[in-house]
Amino acid sequence: MTDIKEILDRLGIKPVNNGISTGQINWAGKGAVIESFSPVDGQKIAEVAAAERSDYEQIIEKSTAAFKVWKLIPAPKRGEIVRQMGDELRKFKSELGTLVSYEMGKSLQEGLGEVQEMIDICDFAVGLSRQLYGLSMHSERPQHRMYEQWHPIGVVGIISAFNFPVAVWSWNAMLAWVCGDVCVWKPSEKTPLTALACQHIIETVLKNNEVPEGVSCILTGGRECGEWLANDPKIALVSATGSTPMGRSVGEAVARRLGRSLLELGGNNAIIVTPSADLNVAVPGIVFGAVGTAGQRCTSTRRIIVQEDIYEEVKKRLVKAYAQLCIGNPLETHNHVGPLIDKSAVKQYQETVRKVKEAGGTFIVMPEILSGEGYESGCYVAPCVAEVANSYAIVQHETFAPILYLIKYRDLDEAIEIQNDVPQGLSSAIFTLNMRESEQFLSQSGSDCGIANVNIGTSGAEIGGAFGGEKETGGGRESGSDAWKAYMRRQTNTINYGTALPLAQGIKFEIG
Structure with a gap:
């Protein structure tokens, strides 16, 4: 395996007295120690100092000052700086992807893919920098011009989750x-x-372009740091990715001060498999969606809803596919599944398995905590599959682990009802070769999720489309399409270039 200390050194992170040194990069703080352990082998990678309140105040002061400079730089020039960021990420794709894999536990291919996603969003943003369009509208008043434009909003707070430690931040x-x-x-x-x-990578680019360092700041720490952001009126927008309870807390705090929040929360994603489905395509899509990132994606496939006539065939194929999975060190490319993030996640896996059994579920691929050589971290579990009813309380709940629920349906109306009958509404999919079935699934009477796919799985979204979901998923949209509007304020402008002052709606007001 690649020496992780060598990787850290290439990325500008140098161990110093059990802590770390990152040169002049702008990060806080001076508080309690955060220990970073790898779930791959259980080894401590480094210690990082968490932020104290005084660190936070300095960061916000620096960011607020930097905004006054950054907002005046023309958008295409800001885009050019982001282009350079993308180029730097290309240079360090291998190192950063390896670190993502080792620190988080996802497969090396997924770690590299996450860095590629960062590069892709840089490319998207460069083009966007010349397309921050506003509309022109016809005024009802003569010799008037009316249009809208978009302006920066200020300091954006970004709270990201462990499962995509860098990509979602970059979005x-x-x-x-x-x-x-x-x-x-x-x-x-x-x-x-x-x-x-x-x-470190981003600040190097900012420094080379003589941009204030406060344009990009990092705040290390736990829940209290998120609470500072959520409650601070100086933060124009808080974008939070994580669990629904976390998002509810952030959303309530931001709403109390009438700020903006962008919430990307839990998913309970289902795939419907119809009798016309190509199972040679469907089964790999199901398995990747369920076990990729060890089931720790918000878009991970949690439920498979299978028509009763093909139910036994799909079940047989899933059992066969799961038997072929290789579980182990994610840096070894032959392994399909790595570890869960930590032992707390393993306990959640165990508790969910217990509740499934108590509710009456039957496991057709058995759960297991893996131990022995190669599993010393205690974070490795076996992906499992259980036959359940959608009404089980535990099935309504999102567990961040590779646990797949198998559910039977009669007709498509019932399948869609089952799919929608959960509190979350992030991602969904249907495997069918029947055009009517696919169109019904995508119609207003179909999936109620923010993402609805046909003949692909629930995970693996591209950056070109807006990403996000409904209901307890939070309603936020990130990444592509017109998601950029969340980061700007809209201003409507009307210009009178005539010699009179006609009023809207034909109102007359005469004086003198």
């Missing part, structure tokens, strides 16, 4: 930067080193 940051905002990033305390590595 927000790259768009916010070309929109003229500055960013304060609170990464997961479970993956601080990947965040520091990204910050």
Whole structure:
């Protein structure tokens, strides 16, 4: 395996007295120690100092000052700086992807893919920097021109989760930067080193362009750091990715001060498999969706809803496919599944298995906590599959683990009803070769999720489309399409170039 210390050194992170040194990069703090352990082998990678309140205040002061400069730089020039960020990420794709894999536990291919996603969003943002369009409208008043324009909103707080430790941050940051905002990033305390590595790369680019360092700041720490962002009126937008309870807390705090929040929360994603489905395509899509990132994606496939006539065939194929999975060190490319993030996640896996059994579920692929050589970290579990009813309380709940629920249906109306009958509404999919079935699934009477796919799985979204979901998923949209509008404020402008003052709606007001 690649020496992780060598990787850290290439990324500008140097161990110093059991802590770390990252040169001049702008990050806080001076508080309690956060230890970063790898779930791959259980080894401590490094220690990082968490932020204290005084660190936070300095960061916000620096960010606020930087915004006054950054917002005045023309958007295409901001885009050019983001282009350079993308080029730097290309240079360090291998190192950063390896660190993502080692610190978080996802497969090396997925770690490299996550860095590629960052590069892709940089490319998207560069083009966007010349397309921050407003509309022109015809005025009802003569010799008047009416249009709208978009302006930066200020300091954007980004709270990211451990499962995508760098990509989701980049979805927000790259768009916010070309929109003229500055960013304060609170990464997961479970993956601080990947965040520091990204910050080092970004700050190098900012420094080379003589841009104030406060354009990009990082805030290391736990829940309290997120609460500072949520409650601070100086933070124009808080973008939070994580669990529904976390998002509810952030949303309530931001709403109390009439701020903006962008919430990307839990998913309980289902795939419907119809009798016309090509099972040679469907089964790999199901399995990747269920076991990729060890089931720790918000878009991971949790439920498979299978028509009763093909139910036994699908079940047989799933059992055969799961038997072929290789579980182990994610840096070894032959392994399909790596570890869960930590032992707390393993306990959640165990508790969910217990509740499934108590509710009456039957496992057709058995759960197991793996031990022995190669599993010393205690974070490895076997992906499992259980036959259940959608009404089980535990099935309504999102568990971040590779546990797949198998559910039977009679007709498509019932299948869609089952799919929608959960509190979350992030991603969904149907495997069918029947055009009517696919169109019904995508219609207003079909999936109620923010993402609805046909003949692909629930995970693996591209950056070109807006990403997000409904209901308890939070309603936020990130990444592509017109998601950029969340990071700007709309202003409607009307200009009178005539010699009279006609009023709207024909109102007459005469004086003198």
